[in-house]
Amino acid sequence: DAGVIQSPRHEVTEMGQEVTLRCKPISGHNSLFWYRQTMMRGLELLIYFNNNVPIDDSGMPEDRFSAKMPNASFSTLKIQPSEPRDSAVYFCASSSRTGINEQFFGPGTRLTVL
Amino acid sequence: GDSVTQMEGPVTLSEEAFLTINCTYTATGYPSLFWYVQYPGEGLQLLLKATKADDKGSNKGFEATYRKETTSFHLEKGSVQVSDSAVYFCALQGQGAQKLVFGQGTRLTINP
Numbered sequence: 449d450a451g452v453i454q455s456p457r458h459e460v461t462e463m464g465q466e467v468t469l470r471c472k473p474i475s476g477h478n479s480l481f482w483y484r485q486t487m488m489r490g491l492e493l494l495i496y497f498n499n500n501v502p503i504d505d506s507g508m509p510e511d512r513f514s515a516k517m518p519n520a521s522f523s524t525l526k527i528q529p530s531e532p533r534d535s536a537v538y539f540c541a542s543s544s545r546t547g548i549n550e551q552f553f554g555p556g557t558r559l560t561v562l
Numbered sequence: 563g564d565s566v567t568q569m570e571g572p573v574t575l576s577e578e579a580f581l582t583i584n585c586t587y588t589a590t591g592y593p594s595l596f597w598y599v600q601y602p603g604e605g606l607q608l609l610l611k612a613t614k615a616d617d618k619g620s621n622k623g624f625e626a627t628y629r630k631e632t633t634s635f636h637l638e639k640g641s642v643q644v645s646d647s648a649v650y651f652c653a654l655q656g657q658g659a660q661k662l663v664f665g666q667g668t669r670l671t672i673n674p
Contacts, residue, residue: 452605479660481662490664490665490666490667491606491651491664491667493661493662496660496661498660503660504661539605539606541605541606543660545660549655549660550596550608550611551606551608551662552608553598553605553606553607554605555603555604555605556604556605
C-alpha cells in the first residue's frame with residue numbers, strides 16, 4: 449500500500465517567490481496534519497484537517513502561510529511570499545479517526561529559501 | 563498546556579550497549595504516549611505506543627512503560643545495533659485530543 453505521498457521532495461527557491469507543497473494522504477484516512485521541522489524549533493504542528501475541514505490552524509506562523517484540502521486525497525501548503533526563515537523540512541501526516549490515532553508521516557519536503 | 567521533555571542528545575553508544583532515552587511529560591487526564599523514530603532522510607515512523615498507565619509498548623527490541631506516578635515513558639533497548647542510529651521522538655496525545663505533542667528529539671548514533 450502506498451504511504452503518504454509528498455511532492456516535491458526538495459524545493460529551492462528565492463526569497464519572495466510563492467511555494468506550494470503537496471500531500472496525498474493514505475486512502476481512507478480522514479485526518480491530515482502539516483508539520484514543520486527545524487533544528488531550532490524541532491517539530492511543530494502547523495495545521496490539521498478532519499474530513500477536509502481545517503480544525504486547528506493555531507500553529508500557522510503568519511498570514512504568508514495557507515493550507516487547503518479540496519478533497520479527501522489532496523492537500524496543499526502554500527507560502528507566499530517565501531522568506532529565508534521558512535527554510536525547513538515540511539511533513540504531512542495522515543491518520544484514521546478510529547481508536548488511538550497513529551499518525552503516518554510522509555517523507556517530507558526539504559525547502560530552502562535563498 | 564501539554565508538553566514532553568526528552569533527554570538532551572546526541573547520544574553515542576557502541577554496538578550491543580544498553581540504551582535508555584528518558585522522556586517525561588506534563589498533561590491533564592490520561593494521555594496516550596508514543597515513541598516515533600526518524601531515520602536519515604525519512605519521515606517519522608511509529609515505533610511503539612502505550613495508551614494507559616502501566617502499559618508496556620514494545621517493538622523491534624525497544625520497550626517503554628507508561629509510568630503515571632513519575633509521568634515518564636523512557637525508551638530502552640538491551641542491545642543496540644548500528645541500524646538503530648536515528649532520531650527518536652517521544653510524543654503524547656491528550657485524552658480526547660487528536661494533536662500529537664512532540665519532544666525535541668534525541669539523536670542516537672551507534673558505532674560498530
